[in-house]
Amino acid sequence: MPPRRAKDTRPAAAPKPSAAGKTTINDIARLAGVSKKTVSRIINHSPLVREDTREKVQSVMNELGFVPDPMARALAFRRSFLIGMVYDNPNAEYIVNMLSGALDSLRGTGFELVVHPCDSKSPDYIEGVRQFVLQQRLHGVFLVPRVSEDQALVDMLKETDCRYARIAAISLDDAARMITTNDREGAVEVAKYLESLGHKHIGLITGPQRYLSTRERGAGFIDTLSKRGAALPAKYIAEGGYTFESGVACAERLLALKPRPTAIFALNDEMAAGVYKAAHKLGLSVPEDLSVVGFDDSPIASRLWPSLSTVRLPIRDMGLHAAAMLLADPARPRPAPVITPYLVVRESCQPPRG
Amino acid sequence: MPPRRAKDTRPAAAPKPSAAGKTTINDIARLAGVSKKTVSRIINHSPLVREDTREKVQSVMNELGFVPDPMARALAFRRSFLIGMVYDNPNAEYIVNMLSGALDSLRGTGFELVVHPCDSKSPDYIEGVRQFVLQQRLHGVFLVPRVSEDQALVDMLKETDCRYARIAAISLDDAARMITTNDREGAVEVAKYLESLGHKHIGLITGPQRYLSTRERGAGFIDTLSKRGAALPAKYIAEGGYTFESGVACAERLLALKPRPTAIFALNDEMAAGVYKAAHKLGLSVPEDLSVVGFDDSPIASRLWPSLSTVRLPIRDMGLHAAAMLLADPARPRPAPVITPYLVVRESCQPPRG
DNA sequence: CTGAAAGCGCTTACAG
DNA sequence: CTGAAAGCGCTTACAG
Numbered sequence: 001m002p003p004r005r006a007k008d009t010r011p012a013a014a015p016k017p018s019a020a021g022k023t024t025i026n027d028i029a030r031l032a033g034v035s036k037k038t039v040s041r042i043i044n045h046s047p048l049v050r051e052d053t054r055e056k057v058q059s060v061m062n063e064l065g066f067v068p069d070p071m072a073r074a075l076a077f078r079r080s081f082l083i084g085m086v087y088d089n090p091n092a093e094y095i096v097n098m099l100s101g102a103l104d105s106l107r108g109t110g111f112e113l114v115v116h117p118c119d120s121k122s123p124d125y126i127e128g129v130r131q132f133v134l135q136q137r138l139h140g141v142f143l144v145p146r147v148s149e150d151q152a153l154v155d156m157l158k159e160t161d162c163r164y165a166r167i168a169a170i171s172l173d174d175a176a177r178m179i180t181t182n183d184r185e186g187a188v189e190v191a192k193y194l195e196s197l198g199h200k201h202i203g204l205i206t207g208p209q210r211y212l213s214t215r216e217r218g219a220g221f222i223d224t225l226s227k228r229g230a231a232l233p234a235k236y237i238a239e240g241g242y243t244f245e246s247g248v249a250c251a252e253r254l255l256a257l258k259p260r261p262t263a264i265f266a267l268n269d270e271m272a273a274g275v276y277k278a279a280h281k282l283g284l285s286v287p288e289d290l291s292v293v294g295f296d297d298s299p300i301a302s303r304l305w306p307s308l309s310t311v312r313l314p315i316r317d318m319g320l321h322a323a324a325m326l327l328a329d330p331a332r333p334r335p336a337p338v339i340t341p342y343l344v345v346r347e348s349c350q351p352p353r354g
Numbered sequence: 355m356p357p358r359r360a361k362d363t364r365p366a367a368a369p370k371p372s373a374a375g376k377t378t379i380n381d382i383a384r385l386a387g388v389s390k391k392t393v394s395r396i397i398n399h400s401p402l403v404r405e406d407t408r409e410k411v412q413s414v415m416n417e418l419g420f421v422p423d424p425m426a427r428a429l430a431f432r433r434s435f436l437i438g439m440v441y442d443n444p445n446a447e448y449i450v451n452m453l454s455g456a457l458d459s460l461r462g463t464g465f466e467l468v469v470h471p472c473d474s475k476s477p478d479y480i481e482g483v484r485q486f487v488l489q490q491r492l493h494g495v496f497l498v499p500r501v502s503e504d505q506a507l508v509d510m511l512k513e514t515d516c517r518y519a520r521i522a523a524i525s526l527d528d529a530a531r532m533i534t535t536n537d538r539e540g541a542v543e544v545a546k547y548l549e550s551l552g553h554k555h556i557g558l559i560t561g562p563q564r565y566l567s568t569r570e571r572g573a574g575f576i577d578t579l580s581k582r583g584a585a586l587p588a589k590y591i592a593e594g595g596y597t598f599e600s601g602v603a604c605a606e607r608l609l610a611l612k613p614r615p616t617a618i619f620a621l622n623d624e625m626a627a628g629v630y631k632a633a634h635k636l637g638l639s640v641p642e643d644l645s646v647v648g649f650d651d652s653p654i655a656s657r658l659w660p661s662l663s664t665v666r667l668p669i670r671d672m673g674l675h676a677a678a679m680l681l682a683d684p685a686r687p688r689p690a691p692v693i694t695p696y697l698v699v700r701e702s703c704q705p706p707r708g
Numbered sequence: 709c710t711g712a713a714a715g716c717g718c719t720t721a722c723a724g
Numbered sequence: 725c726t727g728a729a730a731g732c733g734c735t736t737a738c739a740g
Contacts, residue, residue, distance in 0.1 A: 024717055024718085026717080026718095035728075036718080036727090037719085037727055037728085038726060040719060040720095041725095043718090044719085050725060053725080068717080068718070069429070069491075069717050070489065070490060071428040071429045071434060071716085071717080071718090072429050072716070072717030072718035073717080073719075074718090074732095075423070075425045075429050075716090075718070075719090075732050075733065075734085076717080076718045076720075076732055080425060082466075082468070092446040092449070092450035092451075092653075093447075095450050096449050096450060097446075100471060103471065112436075112468045112490055113469055114436070114466045114468045115453060115469055117450075117453070135424065136424060136466055137425060244656070244657050299446075300653070300654055300657055302598070303598050303627045303654055305631050378732095378733055378734085379733065380733080380734095388710080388711090390711090390735095391710070391711055391712085391735085392709090392710060394735060394736095395709095402709060403709070403710085404709060407709080422733080423732085423734070425732085425734090426716090427733080427735080428716095429717065429732090429733080429734070429735090430715080430716055430733080430735040430736075431716085431734085431735070431736095432716070
């Protein structure tokens with residue numbers, strides 16, 4: 001279906017500085033007394049322009065509020081001014097924050113953000129991303145976990161010659177294409193915190209082991225406890241599914257152990273909420289009988305009662321860096337950003353009884 | 355900064371059906387033995403083409419997997435193939451669901467979705483939307499509450515000759531531009547439900563009265579109770595701020611009344627969670643001592659313990675209809691979709707004691 | 709029903 | 725350092 005035709009019934013001579021999209025590079029060239037090619041050079045920050053020429057043209061552009069048409073530029077460049085965000089992450093808070101961060105980078109650049117949620121379990125999702133990238137001639141895309149971990153997707157993007165940036169728990173690619181979130185460090189902090197409170201019997205509820213972030217978080221926690229001489233017995237580790245229900249089930253299993261754990265670390269807040277429910281059913285109070293820590297600092301963390309101590313990832317910053325990476329001059333890649341998760345201490349932990 | 359140049363170092367003769375974006379309308383015209391204008395007519399579904407010509411050209415297009423370049427079409431049409439989603443709503447779940455729904459409509463049409471969060475309290479946010487719309491020559495935008503209620507924004511869009519669709523609790527515009535969410539009906543259901551359980555003393559926690567959805571939800575609840583002979587005294591109504599903390603404060607106020615309410619309806623789930631906390635502090639059990647109902651069916655609703663009965667809006671459908679409305683032929687507007695909120699009954703209500 | 713010409717607003721070689 | 729020509733891949737008048 002064709003877009004409807006512009007009716008063009010606007011008053012002929014608006015006194016306003018001309019509706020954006022009206023004045024063209026030709027107008028600027030004529031008014032500045034140069035060729036359109038020179039104007040084009042200035043738009044594209046070419047160094048091959050005399051300073052006084054640049055100033056003259058620039059002032060005409062400013063006066064008329066000229067903004068070059070991204071469609072025309074895209075057609076000539078064979079590349080649009082669109083950045084794609086590709087994700088399969090079901091965490092809405094995560095997505096919206098990341099999107100805001102990316103837009104922070106794009107503001108004022110003339111680039112816009114186009115979103116592409118997908119189902120990474122579908123066999124043709126890569127083909128879907130491929131068409132997305134190719135048809136819109138995207139300037140670049142950034143990949144959110146867990147799709148960011150899919151090498152087949154990345155291989156397709158390379159083949160397509162599409163710029164990309166990946167967000168993942170550890171580095172999986174060239175530094176110039178990676179936002180590394182260091183999830184491990186967040187879990188290390190939790191281990192130190194619980195150990196410093198004096199807990200000797202600690203339970204861990206992980207997510208599915210196929211997630212890189214899960215493995216990193218789990219390893220950081222386990223390794224740190226080991227190093228501090230408080231190695232976690234295997235039976236104190238339960239594998240959940242990042243859902244509330246799995247958190248309940250795993251907590252029930254852990255709380256039946258002898259000696260009963262006095263603290264449980266769940267690798268996301270959903271499961272930590274499940275731990276609260278399981279504790280409640282057993283008549284255990286948080287934090288008096290059981291300390292709990294989550295991961296993500298999702299909205300639920302501060303809504304629980306008592307409020308949940310948890311690890312926060314600076315998601316907005318991650319989105320900001322990802323977008324900035326795609327806009328950067330490939331000849332001069334920016335230094336890799338350092339993303340650090342940190343523990344948000346609330347009310348859900350205290351030293352063990354006795 | 356100019357997009358980096360395509361390196362064009364791909365193997366010259368790929369055996370694959372040609373990377374999308376390589377074959378053009380000219381190739382199709384030549385292979386089908388017609389002019390490019392005829393191909394263009396077929397792309398745009400013009401009726402002025404003989405059936406056998408259409409079939410011949412169509413088969414060539416299918417064979418080569420031809421997809422017309424949206425940039426070139428946008429330049430010629432002076433209108434892009436992008437739909438904008440403009441929002442200031444802080445509810446991440448709401449945004450992500452709506453986005454998914456909109457994308458459901460766009461899939462396979464060649465249109466893409468570009469997002470524009472904004473701060474409606476900022477004095478220049480309308481100017482921001484204006485530039486967004488104009489610079490990208492958007493095909494249309496849809497407005498999510500609360501920006502959808504801002505007439506100044508809509509006036510700007512009209513002046514700009516930009517297609518738009520509005521999502522709001524009641525109709526604020528032509529039927530062809532409105533997705534009406536009928537929030538009132540959801541609140542009516544809650545009133546009937548609580549009244550049918552036998553509650554005589556009911557509390558209501560509203561949001562800020564400047565929100566249309568708040569007024570609609572509140573009015574639906576109050577009017578229905580009145581009609582059923584259980585009019586709500588003014589002091590049993592508290593105005594919250596749609597936050598957890600305001601829910602706690604309002605609930606504490608309501609629960610201090612004599613006679614104490616046996617049920618509280620909070621106009622969103624955040625505040626309903628606050629009611630749980632207030633009840634807990636007073637040693638009241640939900641639902642034995644106090645029934646609670648929320649609104650939104652946010653993720654927290656099923657995480658609370660006991661799980662919260664709440665009203666769900668079909669947000670994904672709303673997004674779907676909004677996008678479909680923007681793609682529809684303006685000459686033949688689609689019938690206005692009917693959006694109906696409905697009560698999700700969980701564990702947070704029961705008849706009052708005694 | 710179909711087509712040759714001009715144009716959308718920019719950029720890329722190629723000259724100078 | 726600057727410019728005239730050709731082109732990006734489509735569509736809009738205008739003919740026939």
